[in-house]
Amino acid sequence: MQIQKIKAIAKAKGIKAGNLKKPELIHAIQLVEGNFDCYGTAILGVCEQTNCVWREDCLECSINKVH
Numbered sequence: 001m002q003i004q005k006i007k008a009i010a011k012a013k014g015i016k017a018g019n020l021k022k023p024e025l026i027h028a029i030q031l032v033e034g035n036f037d038c039y040g041t042a043i044l045g046v047c048e049q050t051n052c053v054w055r056e057d058c059l060e061c062s063i064n065k066v067h
């Protein structure tokens with residue numbers, strides 16, 4: 001997801017993006033939504049939450065952390 005869209009989502013939820021990087025911003029959104037701040041933690045690209053809106057970016061981020 002494009003960072004501008006993520007910033008727009010954050011703003012709509014009352015989060016000030018400031019200098020937050022993409023993972024930090026998504027974590028803030030997840031917490032405001034009452035979810036775990038699990039973005040980027042799908043070890044080996046595995047997560048059973050198939051409806052997660054962050055899934056595509058998360059799996060890519062998680063896999064890149066491993067390598």
Ligand code: SF4
Binds near residue numbers: 047052056059
């Ligand atoms: S794909 Fe899984 S680990 Fe990643 S943000 Fe979504 S729920 Fe969290």
